[in-house]
Amino acid sequence: MLQHDQLVLAIVDDHPIVIEGLKNLLASATGFDIVSFTTGSDFLNYLKTNGADVVLLDIVLPDANGLELCRDIKKKYPDITILAISNQAERSIIQQMLQNGASGYLLKNASADELLDCIEKGMKGETALSKEAKDILSGPATNDWNSIPSLTKREKEILRLISEGLSSTDIADKLYLSQLTVETHRRNIIQKFQTNNMFSVIKLAMEHKII
Amino acid sequence: MLQHDQLVLAIVDDHPIVIEGLKNLLASATGFDIVSFTTGSDFLNYLKTNGADVVLLDIVLPDANGLELCRDIKKKYPDITILAISNQAERSIIQQMLQNGASGYLLKNASADELLDCIEKGMKGETALSKEAKDILSGPATNDWNSIPSLTKREKEILRLISEGLSSTDIADKLYLSQLTVETHRRNIIQKFQTNNMFSVIKLAMEHKII
DNA sequence: TTTTACCTACCTGTTTTTCGGTATATTTCG
DNA sequence: CGAAATATACCGAAAAACAGGTAGGTAAAA
Missing domain, CATH: 1.10.10.10 (Winged helix-like DNA-binding domain superfamily/Winged helix DNA-binding domain)
Incomplete structure (x- = not known):
């Protein structure tokens, strides 16, 4: 068992079922204090008066774009370790997320071991990718990234x-x-x-x- | 095996995290025996030698199409109550799923209460839809067939x-x-x-x- | 056979977009 | 701080799209 007694881990995901799953996995395997939110604004509000050390951040949220939310969080609270969790298995999304300050990227079909491993890596400052995310990034370097412009x-x-x-x-x-x-x-x-x-x-x- | 008179609930979903979440929610709120599978074929194998009363079936699976899987299960084991669980919020998918024998349809952002409610309804033979699924079905019929013009x-x-x-x-x-x-x-x-x-x-x- | 749907083509306008510039204030970021 | 990016605004002209018609020919369907 990992020991992180006073560290706070936040889960931001609009699926109550996923939150339950993550809580269950993490509570039994780590010593984190766990808080959870179903919207980006709930989490930002929480951050005004509370701290967090690690965030598991879903990219698809009802009220916010995970990419922008990640950038905003990192700008205001640079010490928070952000791990993106998403079903989206697209290269460009992963790259954008890492560019916006995420420490890692997990696909939702990642195993519990991968999840714990990525949290550890992320907190050590390493880039933490689940197996499938790694495959996508190291896979065929399609040149479509160049042709996807970033709009203001x-x-x-x-x-x-x-x-x-x-x-x-x-x-x-x-x-x-x-x-x-x-x-x-x-x-x-x-x-x-x-x-x-x-x-x-x-x-x-x-x-x-x-x- | 313990307690043959107890009801068996099967979870078929390729996301370990979701399975954990569902197990956690259901174990504490119901008396079901819970089994879980990450592929459709695993579940079909299990059914050859075991029974199940309720199935929470993800539509997106690595090895099978949830729509067809649902139909196959219902054909071989008509007494199993199938509840579809998916992120796909499209009217036509929901309709097809219900036509293929599913007793209900839950979107993954459904709350725990909705989930339990739907399981109960499904087992009583009623059609069990989560709130959002209901909205989509009853909602603007304009969006699907009526307002999709057929172009030559x-x-x-x-x-x-x-x-x-x-x-x-x-x-x-x-x-x-x-x-x-x-x-x-x-x-x-x-x-x-x-x-x-x-x-x-x-x-x-x-x-x-x-x- | 009459009707219906589709593809084709034209006329006359008006509105909108596109392209070639230039330029300043503000914001963001190294 | 200084440089780069962004948002803002203007001019003029050409190209394209849009809107309102009409209408002939063909093929399938009622």
Whole structure:
């Protein structure tokens, strides 16, 4: 049994069943104090008045994007060790997560041993990947990472509105911008996707789950 | 074996963490004997020599399709109560599962109470749906069959080319049509989707896997 | 056989997007 | 702090999309 008597481990996952499973696994194998949350904002609230040493963070949450949440947590509380837990087995997601400060990435079909092992590694400062995550990263280096542009928050917002059928002037009204500004964003988005018009941008963005 | 009069509940899920969670929840709240499997074939093997009363069946399994597995189990062992457990929140999946003999459908974000409630209902022969599953089934019927327009072959072809970034004149050249014809098709497509421009059409078409 | 659906094509407009620039204030980050 | 990224805004012109019509030919279905 590992001994971490005063360390706090937080679980952020919107599946009560998963939380129960993780609690059960960890309570019997470690000495962590365990707290759990089903939304990102609940956890951020908790952090205002409490501490945490390790976080098991689901990427898919009802109220937040796990990628951004991870970055935000790391920015405010750099000492927290974040391990991402997700069903998403896509290379780009794993890479983005690690880039945003996660210490590791576990797929939800990881075994209990892998989980404990990754927590240990993460706390030692090593990069902790479950077997399947490792396979994906070391696998065929597809060049699609280059063609998945990272949009800014504003750009994503505007792209989403475009995909819902709003014109540039509609969007300008909605966001209290000049339509010229919206058109500038449009151009930048199209350029980032290295394509020639918005139609293909929307297709690509949908394929890569950006919208 | 101990206590043959006790009811047996089987969990079939490829996520060890989920299995732990379900075991933990059910062991403390019910008197079931609990067995678990991570593959469909493991479970089928078990059924050759053992019985089960209730099955919590994940739809996504490494070696089998949950839909077919459900049908097979029901055909061989009609008395087993099957509850589907899945992350997939799509109307058509739920409907297919119920048609294949499942007594209920739980989304993985269901609460412990919902889970216990559904097991009870399922064993009484009632249809047991978690709240969110119920919402999806009773919800806007518009989203699935009614508002998914059926495009003709030509229209699909043109929509696909538009989503790849080709303009009407590009498409006209490629398909040896007048660009006026292409524009007519565009208008008909937009009308079928009951929207105002191609951008939202592409989004909707991607969502419904038409392209 | 009449109807219906589909593919094709055209006309006349208006609206919207796209492309070529430039430019400033703010925010973020090394 | 200084540099880079981001969000904001403007001008002008060309290209494309959108919207309202109409309409002929073909093939399948009622």
